[in-house]
Amino acid sequence: MLEQIVEPLLIWYEKNKRSLPWRDESTPYHVWISEIMLQQTRVEAVKGYYARFIEALPEIKDLAECPEERLLKLWEGLGYYNRVKNMQKAAREVMEFYDGKLPADYEKLLSLSGIGSYTAGAVASIAYGISKPAVDGNVLRVITRITENPSDILKQSTKREMEKNLEKIMPVHAPGAFNQSLMELGATVCVPNGMAKCECCPVAEFCMARAHDTVLEYPKKAAKKPRKIEEKTVLIIQNGQEFAIQKRPESGLLAGLYELPNRAGYLTREEAIRCVEDMKLMPVYIKEAGSSKHIFSHVEWHMKGYLIKVASTEEKQVGELIFADKKNSKKKYPIPSAFSAYRKYIEEDF
Structure with missing residues (x-):
């Protein structure tokens, strides 16, 4: 079933993708910074922070050498400050071990501080054309609805299984575009917190949740403990x-x-x-x-x-x-x- 969604998604994405600064200039550094910023933050909110950050720290070397207080000030408002601290650790690792360039290797990216499978997959596929999936919340939602997968998406085992299944269908000629098409679909069409815009979906005909009128039942999540x-x-x-x-x-x-x-x-x-x-x-x-x-x-x-x-x-x-x-x-x-x-x-x- 999943093999059938690849070409329709790529065609839809090419026609409907939003113009975003990190897409318009998708260097490895830009992709990395944007993906860390976009975790649990809306795209529109990130744009200003991204522009300010890249202007102040245009290269990995600048990030590696930035005084911590200035770095935290540049990140102010995005929250989750450990993310930017880990970014600086990773930047220093890149300077020391990879001559100041993010490695064009998924496993090496994964070994850097603060970079998990999603970010490694995003940088590898978008910046380097490496056929690795990038599974975030949007992708989990899209795929669990298409397949009516009842697994708890908060479990790492669910994410790993989805990564394995998506890797089998990654288009060799356009892995970055495919990953971004799934993210874009989840952000703009197969949206959270309400009914998906199924009438606009390029893969609606393959979606089991739409066929069975169960869209709002997916994705499945175990109840969180109260804060x-x-x-x-x-x-x-x-x-x-x-x-x-x-x-x-x-x-x-x-x-x-x-x-x-x-x-x-x-x-x-x-x-x-x-x-x-x-x-x-x-x-x-x-x-x-x-x-x-x-x-x-x-x-x-x-x-x-x-x-x-x-x-x-x-x-x-x-x-x-x-x-x-x-x-x-x-x-x-x-x-x-x-x-x-x-x-x-x-x-x-x-």
């Missing part, structure tokens, strides 16, 4: 025209990034004042700064904030706190989007 809820109080501490930030630990969630000072639990106004006093600062004004929520993959932060002005100090660092002006906080320090509801207080023209 852990963590309550936090965010302290926006203002010292004249400067605001307090602090660096997060080098391991764990949002490792190495900067954040607004915060404490576990919901503090009362009095508790927030005492907390700031414990930082060796003198609060002179406090007001509520609203509530916010940020969702990570396994945890949710439920936050409330206080804007607290303190008696002026000329010190740029008090304990773990760093006082930064609005210009520096925006341009120099990578502050994750988890604090976006409160960044308007500390960033110029946010």
Whole structure:
């Protein structure tokens, strides 16, 4: 059955593919950067981040040598910061072992830090014409609907089985176009979270889910465990025209990034004042700064904030706190989007 979808998909893709910057110039480096950015992020949202990143770091050598804080700042807003840290590790491996060029070899690509079978398959097929599949969420959804495959797509065994089956039908003359046609079909036609646009599908006649009216039943996923809820109080501490930030630990969630000072639990106004006093600062004004929520993959932060002005100090660092002006906080320090509801207080023209 799957052999029958190859030519219709390739013809449809050639006529309907979107013009995307990483497609228009599909160098190995560009494909790699874009595929890492596109994981769990919409195409339209990625375009701006991609352009900024490539302008700042046009070559693998630039990525390998970029100071970490600047690198994290360039990635700011995309989340999953370990991805860009692993990209830099991989860039350094490429500089050391492959003369600064991503290897034209699937297994060698797979051996690089942060590159799994999907990214290795994408780079190998799109940039080098190597017949390897690239199975992401879009491809899993498309193929499980076409074949009415009841396997749990969250299991690695399901993904591996699909990779094996797709590798058998990869067109030798156009493996990159075929992989991208499946991704494009999943992104624009065989969409998630609602009914697929079967009337626009070039392979609808081969789709078992469409034939049996079971499209919305696929793909199958085991129920996820509920995310852990963590309550936090965010302290926006203002010292004249400067605001307090602090660096997060080098391991764990949002490792190495900067954040607004915060404490576990919901503090009362009095508790927030005492907390700031414990930082060796003198609060002179406090007001509520609203509530916010940020969702990570396994945890949710439920936050409330206080804007607290303190008696002026000329010190740029008090304990773990760093006082930064609005210009520096925006341009120099990578502050994750988890604090976006409160960044308007500390960033110029946010």
